[in-house]
Amino acid sequence: MLSDTDLGAIWLTLRLATTVTLLLLVLGTPLALWLARTRSIFKGPVSALVALPLVLPPTVLGFYLLIFMGPSGPMGKFTEALGLGTLPFTFWGLVVASLLYSLPFVVQPIQNAIEAQGPRPGEVAATLRSGPWDSFWHVTLPLAKPGLLTAAVLGFAHTVGEFGVVLMIGGNIPGETRVVSVQIYDHVEALEYTQAHWLSAAMIVFSFAVLLLLYLLQQRKSAVGLRYGS
Amino acid sequence: MRIGFRCCHGFIRRQTELLSLTPLALLLGTFAMLTTLSARGDETTIAVASNFTAPMQAMVNQFEAQSAHRVKVAFGSSGKFFAQINHGAPFDAFFSADAEKPARLIAQGLAEKTSLRTYAEGKLVLWSRRDGFVDDQGLVLKSGQFHKLALANPKLAPYGAAAIEVLQHLKLAQSTRSQWVQGENISQTYQFVASGNADLGLIALSQVMRDGKITEGSAWLVPDSFYGPIRQDAVILKRGRENPALLAFWLFVKSPAAQATIRRYGYNTGASSGPLKATEGGDTDAE
Numbered sequence: 001m002l003s004d005t006d007l008g009a010i011w012l013t014l015r016l017a018t019t020v021t022l023l024l025l026v027l028g029t030p031l032a033l034w035l036a037r038t039r040s041i042f043k044g045p046v047s048a049l050v051a052l053p054l055v056l057p058p059t060v061l062g063f064y065l066l067i068f069m070g071p072s073g074p075m076g077k078f079t080e081a082l083g084l085g086t087l088p089f090t091f092w093g094l095v096v097a098s099l100l101y102s103l104p105f106v107v108q109p110i111q112n113a114i115e116a117q118g119p120r121p122g123e124v125a126a127t128l129r130s131g132p133w134d135s136f137w138h139v140t141l142p143l144a145k146p147g148l149l150t151a152a153v154l155g156f157a158h159t160v161g162e163f164g165v166v167l168m169i170g171g172n173i174p175g176e177t178r179v180v181s182v183q184i185y186d187h188v189e190a191l192e193y194t195q196a197h198w199l200s201a202a203m204i205v206f207s208f209a210v211l212l213l214l215y216l217l218q219q220r221k222s223a224v225g226l227r228y229g230s
Numbered sequence: 231m232r233i234g235f236r237c238c239h240g241f242i243r244r245q246t247e248l249l250s251l252t253p254l255a256l257l258l259g260t261f262a263m264l265t266t267l268s269a270r271g272d273e274t275t276i277a278v279a280s281n282f283t284a285p286m287q288a289m290v291n292q293f294e295a296q297s298a299h300r301v302k303v304a305f306g307s308s309g310k311f312f313a314q315i316n317h318g319a320p321f322d323a324f325f326s327a328d329a330e331k332p333a334r335l336i337a338q339g340l341a342e343k344t345s346l347r348t349y350a351e352g353k354l355v356l357w358s359r360r361d362g363f364v365d366d367q368g369l370v371l372k373s374g375q376f377h378k379l380a381l382a383n384p385k386l387a388p389y390g391a392a393a394i395e396v397l398q399h400l401k402l403a404q405s406t407r408s409q410w411v412q413g414e415n416i417s418q419t420y421q422f423v424a425s426g427n428a429d430l431g432l433i434a435l436s437q438v439m440r441d442g443k444i445t446e447g448s449a450w451l452v453p454d455s456f457y458g459p460i461r462q463d464a465v466i467l468k469r470g471r472e473n474p475a476l477l478a479f480w481l482f483v484k485s486p487a488a489q490a491t492i493r494r495y496g497y498n499t500g501a502s503s504g505p506l507k508a509t510e511g512g513d514t515d516a517e
Contacts (some may be wrong), residue, residue, distance in 0.1 A: 070427040088427045089378065089411045171411030171422065172383055185414065189309035189386045 006199055008175055009183040015160040016091070016179060020098040024106040024155050024172075025148065027099070032110035033140070051104050058101065062168025065097050069169070089171035092177075097169055098159045105154040114140060114148020147216060157210045244323060248360025271298030271309045272475035275320060277311040278303050279327035279462065281389070281416050281434055282350065285495040288324070292491065293482045299475035306414055309386065315340060315467060323480065325349060325462070327416075328388045332465040345466035350497035352460035353435040354392050359424055359447040368450040370430065371402055380422040380431035388460045389416045391430035395457040439496035462497075 002010075006100035035047060053061060069087040070076045076086045086094035121143060124148035125135040141148070163181035172186075180199060278286045283305045283403060290301045304311075308327040315335060324341065326332050329348070335341040357370065358364045372374065382390030390412070397403040411427075413419030416434050423431035435451065437443050464483075470476045482488055489499045 064426060066421070066425050070425045072426050085377070086427060088422075162470065167414060167418070168421075171378075171380075174410065182414075186383065186386060188313070189307065189414070191309065191312065 009180045013179040017156045020159045021156045028106040032107045036111045054104050058164025062165040088169045097165045101157045102158045105158045106151040107145045108139035109150040113144040153214045256347040273300045273320045274476035275302040276323045277321040279308045280305045317452040320479045322476040325464040329461040329463045332463040341465035348461045350462045354452045355435040356450040376429040378426035378428035380419045382416045382419045383412045392457040399456045435496035
């Protein structure tokens with residue numbers, strides 16, 4: 001069945017996915033709000049940048065992150081100047097990479113949900129003397145709840161399934177960067193097919209359960225913005 | 231194709247029909263060229279461990295310059311090739327990064343027992359991309375004056391297992407453990423060091439050696455006695471045993487010219503390190 005190192009990898013993966021999802025909800029919501037409301041000429045380029053990880057092979061992202069976050073890269077120089085060392089081979093390096101990698105999966109559902117509301121709820125709130133901040137917390141966000149939920153589930157699930165990027169910048173350190181997908185890869189490469197089967201089966205069951213939950217929630221409230229991926 | 235029978239239709243119509251035939255004609259032309267090629271020589275597809283990419287490409291170029299046969303090479307990880315060959319992958323021969331996988335393919339009846347031979351022996355080097363960082367005794371390892379030491383995953387890569395042997399030999403396995411970062415294979419390990427993310431790495435000499443010289447940075451060639459030989463074995467697979475292109479290439483790989491190429495890329499061969507021990511039932515270098 002599952003060994004201690006397998007369980008360690010599962011625990012690390014869940015920790016990583018939770019951290020990334022929470023951070024992405026905090027950082028992605030303002031970005032989604034801006035994208036949904038803006039008429040700036042930057043809307044196109046920013047949308048394209050956000051969607052880029054959907055298109056790029058993860059190895060491309062991982063390769064550039066390795067260089068970018070390394071001691072000769074701009075971000076590496078910055079983190080070293082702050083006395084933090086460099087990010088590759090660390091848990092927080094994986095967090096930064098996953099933030100980029102899972103960004104579109106969080107921003108796009110929230111953006112869709114906000115766009116679907118149209119300007120009217122905000123206008124009504126304004127006539128009732130609600131300021132922008134008040135209106136955001138008490139009108140926009142509650143109405144976008146289904147989109148936020150979809151964003152959280154997809155962001156979490158996508159981070160769990162990440163492989164290429166982690167492989168490039170992880171360094172396979174137990175408890176730090178050795179996540180489930182890498183552990184499965186190791187088992188397959190070492191011809192330990194039985195362990196690979198166990199972990200892979202666990203991944204399939206987990207992914208199915210997450211997606212099933214998402215679609216069940218969608219059926220219950222068929223609000224616009226929840227239709228992501230269906 | 232209907233042109234001959236449609237003589238009475240207008241000139242324009244015939245023109246368009248002729249035009250529409252052009253792609254077909256091109257296709258037939260290409261096909262004819264391909265068949266003439268194969269009339270002169272055959273083609274073989276081989277699977278080669280990715281650490282051996284550079285010397286294999288050089289050898290294939292040498293071979294194709296003197297032969298009508300063509301060699302198509304798939305480079306990749308030995309573990310994946312092993313799994314793929316088990317599931318019917320169309321390879322005629324397998325140049326593995328270790329000795330274990332070819333032996334298992336023979337045991338499974340998928341490879342020719344008599345063809346098994348060690349085509350190269352890997353050498354380990356302690357390398358940094360910074361000039362003067364690694365001294366010629368490897369004392370930098372003992373000093374501990376480095377952040378990260380990259381090595382290949384010992385479970386997956388023979389170079390990783392050899393790296394662990396070296397560290398154990400130097401009694402440094404415990405004290406340096408917290409500084410290890412592991413690549414899934416030796417190419418990735420090299421990438422960690424080359425990008426500067428690890429100051430040091432125990433990597434394959436072949437990765438930093440061209441024409442007998444270290445290409446950049448500083449290096450310590452780890453003495454052979456610190457680790458067991460990193461034998462890379464090759465076998466002819468069942469589907470390749472009667473392919474003339476493969477058999478010709480197989481002979482070529484044993485030739486002095488090819489052996490010299492292999493050594494130029496930082497590997498030992500039978501000729502340079504004394505005759506390699508013939509693996510059981512092997513016909514190593516018996517020409």
